[in-house]
Amino acid sequence: MKNIYPCLWFDDQAENAVKFYVSIFKNSKIGTITRYTEASSKVSGRPKESVMVEMFQLEGQDFMALNGGPQFQFTRAISFFVGCETKKEVDTLWKKLSVGGKVLMELDTYPFSERYGWIQDKFGVSWQIILGKYEQKITPLLFYAGSQRGKAKEAINYYNSLFGNSKITKMELYTKDEGDEGFVKHASFELSRQKFMAMDSHNDSLIEFNESISFVVNCEVQKEIDELWDKLSMGGEKGQCGWLKDRYGVSWQIVPTALGEMEQNADAEQSERLMNAVISMTKLDINELRRAYDGNTVDKNADEKELVISHVVDAPHDMVWKALTESEQLKYWWGPKGFTTNNIRLDLHKDGVYHYRMTSPEGNEMWGKFVYKDIIPLKRLVFINSFSDEKGSIVRNPMSATWPLEVFNTLELSEQSGKTTIILKGHPINASETELKTFEEGRDSIRKGFEGTWEQLDLYLEKVQHVPNIV
Secondary structure, three states: OOOEEEEEEEOOOHHHHHHHHHHHOOOOEEEEEEEOOHHHHHHHOOOOOOEEEEEEEEOOEEEEEEEOOOOOOOOOOEEEEEEEOOHHHHHHHHHHHHOOOEEEEEEEEEOOEEEEEEEEOOOOOEEEEEEOOOOOOEEEEEEEOHHHOOOHHHHHHHHHHHOOOOEEEEEEEOOOOOOOOOOEEEEEEEEOOEEEEEEEOOOOOOOOOOOOEEEEEEEOOHHHHHHHHHHHHOOOEEOOOOEEEOOOOOEEEEEEHHHHHHHHHOOHHHHHHHHHHHHOOOOOOHHHHHHHHHOOOOOOOHHHHOEEEEEEEOOOHHHHHHHHHOHHHHOOOOOOOOOEEEEEEEOOOOOOEEEEEEEOOOOOEEEEEEEEEEEEOOOEEEEEEEEEOOOOOEOOEOOEOOOOOEEEEEEEEEEEOOEEEEEEEEEEEOOOHHHHHHHHHOHHHHHHHHHHHHHHHHHHHHHHHHOOOOO
């Protein structure tokens, strides 16, 4: 997991708001800008080519601004706590944020601080300005009120159970004499090293969380996306485009880092395809996004044309997974029936390569390779398969000059009652019409070939289960 940062939802003022914030905070800058494509414009009602998302930094911290329309208004449920090292810094920042804004708590001396104030700026975003030195200059503060009042402690513990590199650094509770005993007076915690604060409302405030401020979670691999999506949405609501609302009403966007990388490098056509893919999804799928980016999801009948081969193995899925991913096991069964496989290289990671040589009973040699595109341990392998030469360069199928150079494969595992089902889906990519026709005509021979391969896998796993130390 890379990082977590806030997203501010504006009607159509994101550009002005970003310029304003960058002008008043130090170590700040405007980053990449994403504009509405034709597809996203139709869905949102926003003008095509207008600014959709603008990335920016304040005090070296990442933020996102979104022009999403008038659906949501900022509330005090999430504010930003800003530590200032001098009174002059407090007063200067307060003065700038106050212009056109609304005072929520006067800038003054309080029992907890020599200089503190709470202001809602002219765009509606809330800021708590305090005198004091803090390791993280700007910290999101979650205010549990209304229907969520009294749930801050529970929520903090829940979040800490879901995110790595997380910890609770402070938990101060109200005593019986102060009010609602056990409610959170003030808490500090970290999620993936991003600092947060939280507190319960001291009174019956009706303030509620909404989508005006959400938290973007960048994930490196699909496994992280799948796990966070399922766990964070449990008891909450699943939305479109990677958005969800957790059981406490806080909104999150679970986003692959690969999406941002693709958006930065995309041309107009790729941007349009990417956006079409995003708006068609609830949970974002890295593999599908890459296929959209590469132009491999244009065919609406792709699922019908995809070759699907399934096989049930009488072995637990952890054992099957190892047989599929470990060099010393693949050599015992991978390849056409009767062939001998020699592994040259296996790097099991994204963009890693499995390079191998197959030798027929007559002594003829063929080379092949996988390029791994996504790996979810024990669940899924996504890879591009090709014939190759001994150096690993892609070559034509030695038995068919019109066979596709590359085949995109998704292999999934599931276990029930100690048996593992393998489902392999494949389709050509970057293929000509002639190559597509050859692939289509070769479906039966592919299935027949895999029958022999699966037979070898079955025999090998039977030996593994009954003969100790075979590997």
